[in-house]
Amino acid sequence: MSNSKSIFEAPAHPGAKTESHTISVIVDNEPGVLARVIGLFSGRGYNIDSLTVTETEHEAHLSRITVVTQGTPMVIEQIKAQLGRLVPVHEVKDLTLLGDSLERELALVKVIGKGDNRVEALRIGDAFRARVIDATISSFIFELTGKTRKVEQFIALMEPLGLADVARTGIAAIGRGNGTR
Amino acid sequence: MTDQLTGAGIILKALGEQGVEHIFGYPGGAVLPIYDEIFQQNQIQHILVRHEQGAVHAAEGYARSTGKAGVVLVTSGPGATNAVTGLTDAMMDSIPLVCITGQVPTHLIGNDAFQECDTVGITRPCTKHNYLVKDAADLARIMHEAFYVAQNGRPGPVVVDIPKDVQFANADYEAISNVRHKTYRPQVKGDQQAIREAVDLMANARKPLFYTGGGVINSGPAASQLLRELVQLTGFPVTSTLMGLGAYPASGDAWIGMLGMHGTYEANNAMHDCDVMICIGARFDDRITGRVDAFSPGSTKIHVDIDRSSINKNVHIDLPIVGDCGHVLEDMVRIWKARSARADKEAMAGWWKQIETWRKRDCLKYDKMKDAIMPQYAIERLYQLTRGRDVYITTEVGQHQMWAAQHFGIEEPNRWMTSGGLGTMGYGLPAAVGVQVAHPGSLVIDIAGEASVLMTMQEMSTAVQHRLPIKIFILNNQYMGMVRQWQQLLHGGRYSHSYSEALPDFVKLAEAYGAKGIRVDKPGELDDAIIEMIDSDQPVLFDCRVHKVANCFPMIPSGEAHNNMLMGDEPELQEIFNKGKALV
Numbered sequence: 163m164s165n166s167k168s169i170f171e172a173p174a175h176p177g178a179k180t181e182s183h184t185i186s187v188i189v190d191n192e193p194g195v196l197a198r199v200i201g202l203f204s205g206r207g208y209n210i211d212s213l214t215v216t217e218t219e220h221e222a223h224l225s226r227i228t229v230v231t232q233g234t235p236m237v238i239e240q241i242k243a244q245l246g247r248l249v250p251v252h253e254v255k256d257l258t259l260l261g262d263s264l265e266r267e268l269a270l271v272k273v274i275g276k277g278d279n280r281v282e283a284l285r286i287g288d289a290f291r292a293r294v295i296d297a298t299i300s301s302f303i304f305e306l307t308g309k310t311r312k313v314e315q316f317i318a319l320m321e322p323l324g325l326a327d328v329a330r331t332g333i334a335a336i337g338r339g340n341g342t343r
Numbered sequence: 344m345t346d347q348l349t350g351a352g353i354i355l356k357a358l359g360e361q362g363v364e365h366i367f368g369y370p371g372g373a374v375l376p377i378y379d380e381i382f383q384q385n386q387i388q389h390i391l392v393r394h395e396q397g398a399v400h401a402a403e404g405y406a407r408s409t410g411k412a413g414v415v416l417v418t419s420g421p422g423a424t425n426a427v428t429g430l431t432d433a434m435m436d437s438i439p440l441v442c443i444t445g446q447v448p449t450h451l452i453g454n455d456a457f458q459e460c461d462t463v464g465i466t467r468p469c470t471k472h473n474y475l476v477k478d479a480a481d482l483a484r485i486m487h488e489a490f491y492v493a494q495n496g497r498p499g500p501v502v503v504d505i506p507k508d509v510q511f512a513n514a515d516y517e518a519i520s521n522v523r524h525k526t527y528r529p530q531v532k533g534d535q536q537a538i539r540e541a542v543d544l545m546a547n548a549r550k551p552l553f554y555t556g557g558g559v560i561n562s563g564p565a566a567s568q569l570l571r572e573l574v575q576l577t578g579f580p581v582t583s584t585l586m587g588l589g590a591y592p593a594s595g596d597a598w599i600g601m602l603g604m605h606g607t608y609e610a611n612n613a614m615h616d617c618d619v620m621i622c623i624g625a626r627f628d629d630r631i632t633g634r635v636d637a638f639s640p641g642s643t644k645i646h647v648d649i650d651r652s653s654i655n656k657n658v659h660i661d662l663p664i665v666g667d668c669g670h671v672l673e674d675m676v677r678i679w680k681a682r683s684a685r686a687d688k689e690a691m692a693g694w695w696k697q698i699e700t701w702r703k704r705d706c707l708k709y710d711k712m713k714d715a716i717m718p719q720y721a722i723e724r725l726y727q728l729t730r731g732r733d734v735y736i737t738t739e740v741g742q743h744q745m746w747a748a749q750h751f752g753i754e755e756p757n758r759w760m761t762s763g764g765l766g767t768m769g770y771g772l773p774a775a776v777g778v779q780v781a782h783p784g785s786l787v788i789d790i791a792g793e794a795s796v797l798m799t800m801q802e803m804s805t806a807v808q809h810r811l812p813i814k815i816f817i818l819n820n821q822y823m824g825m826v827r828q829w830q831q832l833l834h835g836g837r838y839s840h841s842y843s844e845a846l847p848d849f850v851k852l853a854e855a856y857g858a859k860g861i862r863v864d865k866p867g868e869l870d871d872a873i874i875e876m877i878d879s880d881q882p883v884l885f886d887c888r889v890h891k892v893a894n895c896f897p898m899i900p901s902g903e904a905h906n907n908m909l910m911g912d913e914p915e916l917q918e919i920f921n922k923g924k925a926l927v
Contacts, residue, residue, distance in 0.1 A: 190526065194475075198467055205468050236655060243652030249472040249492055249527045 178234040182211065183258040184265060184335050185242065190250040191217055191225040198248060199227055208233065208241055212267075212310075214332035224252065228335050255337070262338040268331045269313045274301040275324030283323045290316050301326070350479040350510040351376040354443065357486035359386055360519045363414050365405065365780055366390070367398040371418020372458060373445025376510035390780055390809055393801040395422050397773035399429025400799070403438045404774030405781045407760045408735055410563055412439040412493045413777065419445045420458030423504075424465065428767060430500045431469040435764025436586060437561055439498035441489050442470075448508040449477060462504045471499030476506070479514035487519050496529030497650040498561055529649060533666030533674060541621070541645045541662055542678045548619035549690035550697075551579045554602070557586030557763070558624020558648060559668045560756045566669035567756040570623065571595070573676050578686055580698060582610040584625050585748055586763040593752030599698060603631040604899045605745040608706035608908060609698050611899070614639050615906035616697070622646045624668040626653045628764070637904030647671045706897050706910060707749050715890040716866050718743060718818045722750040722790065725816060728873050733785045735778045737761065739771040739795030742824035742895045747790040769798030772815060776802055779811040786814070786877060793819040793886075794843050803856040806882040814876050814883045817849060820891045828894050853884035864888035 189195045196215055203210050212230040231241060238256070246254045257263035271292075273283045280302075287294065287304050290312065296303035301324075306316055310333065317328055348356065354377055358366070367390045370378045381389050392398040395417045402413025417426050423444040433440045447456040463475045472492050474485050482505070489501045545551060553574060559566045567590045574581055574597050581591045582602045591598060600607030602614050614620070620642045625631070627646075632638040635657055646653075646660040647668060654663040664671055709719045722743075736751060737760040738744040744761060753759045760778060762770040771789040779787045789796075796817055806813050818824075826841040850860030859881040863872040869887070876883045896911035 194463060194467070194473075197464070201468050236659075240652060240656055243654075247496070247650060247652055252526050 178236065180232050180234055181238065181258070182230060182232050183238050183256055184263070184333060185229050185231060185245070186255045186257055186335060187227040187229065187245055187251060188218065188253040189225050189227060189248075190252070191223045192250060195225070195250045196227065198250065199229075199245065202244055202248065203229075203231070203241075206244065208237070212332035214334055228333055230333055257335050257337065260337060263335050264338060265309055265333050265335040266307055267310055267313055267333050268305070268307045269317065270295075270329040271304045271306065271317060271320055271325065272301060272327040273304065273320050273324050274326045276300055279323045283320065286316070286319050286323075292316065347513050348516055349376065349380075350476075350482050350505065350512050350514065351380040353479065353482045353514060353516050354486060354505070354510075355380045355384060355387065356516055357483050357519075358414065361487070361490045362411070363387055366414045366416050367392055367401040367405070367777065368416030369393075369395050369398055369418065369422060371420075371422050371445060373419035373422075373447060373507050374416060374443075374510075376507065377416060377443070377445070377505075389416070390776070390805065392773065392776075392805050394799065395425035396428050396769070397776070397799050397802040397805065399426050399433070399440070399442065400767070400770050400773035401777035401780070401802070401805075402440050402442075403429065403433055403436075403770075404737055404760050404777030406433075406438050406440060406777075407560070407774075408757050408778045409781045410757060412441055412490055412498075415440060415442040417442070417444055418458065419447055419462070420460045422458075423460060423462040423502075427465060427469060428765075430466055430502065432762055432765040432767045432770065433500040434469050434471065436762065437498050437557060438500065439493040440500040441493050442500060442502045444502060444504045445510075446475070446504045446506040449506045450508070452506065462502065466502045469500075470502050471497075473502035473504065475504045476509050479509045479512040482509065482514060483517040487517070488524060491524055492527060496527065497558075530665050531649065531667040531670050533647065533664045533671040535674065537662060537664045538671060538674045539678055541664065542675055542682065542684060544619050544643060544645065544662065545577060545579070545621065545679075546682070546684040546686065548579075549687060550613075550617045550694045551577070551619040551621065551686070552613050552617040552642075553579055553581040553591075554583075554614065554620055554622045554625055555581065555587045555590050556584040556623070556625025559587055559590040560624075562624065562667050562669040564756055566590070566624075566667075566672055569669060569672035569676055573672055573679070576676065576679055578691055579621075580613060580695070582606070582614065584628070584631055584763070585761060587625060588748060588759045589753035589756045592754040594754060599702075601748050603628075603905075604633070605749065605895055605897065606631075607749070608704045608897055608910070609701035611897070611905050611908055612701050613698055615904070617642045620644045622648075623672065624648065626650075627656065627658045629657070631905070632658060633899045633903055633905035633907075639905075704910070706908075709893070712866075712890060714865070716864065716869060716887060718820065718889040718893050719746050719750055720866065721816075721818060721869065721887050721889055722746050724869050725788070725790070725873055726751045728870065728877065729786065729788070732877075733782075734758070735760070735775075735782060735785055735787045737771040737774040737778060737787070737789045739789070739791040740766045740768045740825075741792045741795060742820075742828065742893070743790055743792045743795075743818040745825075745895045746818075751790070768792075768795035770795075772796055772799050772813075773802045773805075775813040775815070776805050776809075776811055779806070779813050780809070787811075788814045788816055791815055791817045792824060793817050793821070793846060793849075794823045797847075800852070803853070803858055803882060803884070807857045812880050812882055814879075814885060816876070816885045817887060818889050819846075819849070819886050820889050820893070821846070822891060824893075825895070827892070831892075831894070832900070849884045849886035853882075856882075858882040858884060860884050860886070862886040862888070
């Protein structure tokens, strides 16, 4: 049961479970559109677990906003409907419902250590196919892409080895196969 | 070859092409170029208000009584922020408005300039869409888009923020026919299969009910006509929300009254016990549903709405139909006729008999007093004495609004203007101004409370200046009635700041504005005073002194199921209220 005080968390269907959904929104690439989408989420008490936004088609002047949010199925439907009725929104796709989609995020991980810790860090980095993009005598910075679970696992493993700083992007997601956007 | 005009010229030309005849506004530094253009033309009439909030409410009254988009013109900074209440009101009640706000020149934006504010940022959550025009070459297209967005799909307010240098700059004008929106194409035609299923459910229903709302009004007068036809074909009972009054006439055979927190006993019980509920253009607001998990538990719910996000928002819907009410009603009538469908006669007779039993409770009855005017009595007399007239009603917010909805029967759509979703006190007086501008020969009455009417009283000046003979019918009980009622029932009678002290003498106040003032406090003198008000060709402040502590019943206390109404004559009111204290 969620702690949120939003009315939408009160189950009209008791026992409805909270799910995590990745939603891809194609919008006009105009100033203020991102603010409008974020304002929708905060104004109505919906969660944003992750958010990325960038231009997707230059000529058509479009951007893609990828949001990971949580809620009961009824709340998720509400979120999609609310997004869909915003004027600058072209398309709303629930990648979790559509099933076949790929998700990736990128992390820059700084590890400071010496001796055994340093060697172990490199070995684990190798196993995860992370690239070393910066090195000093006492530190490395790894660049890692992958599913969220893989990234979080890597960070957890670096903790006892001298994890100093992490910079993560949000999730970028796309549908599989040869369907067009 | 398109013409080169200044930005301000483009705005006026676009408004002309959109068929705008009236603008409500207030000048300021950032909109001087536009006001200069207005001065030099005669096509569009500008109504000067006394506060920008008044301009927006007037445009709302204009829009709701005509079906056209209301147009507002205000300056930057405080002009725009004063308009926010009205814009939020229009957003909640789905009123089509285009609000033009001035802005400081583009090179000063973000500099904390004089009368600068982030209008687009502030109005983003309370408008359907908003625009900041950075280039005069975009201005015509944006003006036409603004009207399109405001009026199509679920109507709503649109703000167009125009910096002063853009108003001065020269650019080409783009005609309306060249503009086509890229993304926003709302669905108006309902899914035919779903409509066929709905008609099936209706034909087999044993205890059906039509639950109609503001969406029927927004769809246009044809939708109300089709609703009446469908009701006649099916013989089903009809109830409506506050915003939907007038779609079906109050004098109609199938009318069982408004439903909801202060709705009738028969309407709320019918809603609870029905087996098929056909919701057309309403949104299952919390004032209607009461406790959501006890709302109409046994019924199959059909929901017709143009806004997909309203469906399955707080109540589970069995058969959703996304589309414009008018289009869907037309299809329903056609399919019902094509199938020669008939409702089950025996079941319907039994259902109506049950409704009659509920009606016998006479839930709207009240005890008349000999020496004081009961507020319900005042409204009843007003209703009787305006029969057969071309009358429009606006209201403020509170007990008087509920009594007006209960006792003043509305027969046609677009005749009832009230602030439902946001509940803005001070809405009625400026809205009456807007309605009167749209209908110069009609009788326009604002049923008001004395606390509400003081919030936008300055618009009496507007009424006098533009010779708008609006009638402000004030039910003066010396309290903020609805607040006082809740304090009596939920907060142990601790009337914290809900009394109206230092009230002005309304008759003298009217005369100070150059209007007419009438006061009455005896039931025997009421009729003559009302006739005097109606016959006057001036704006009138009518101070009707009523019984101070009347309560508005029936009432569904917060947290209760909607068939668990208080009728006002129960001995143990207190217990029932303790549960719902935290909810408004």
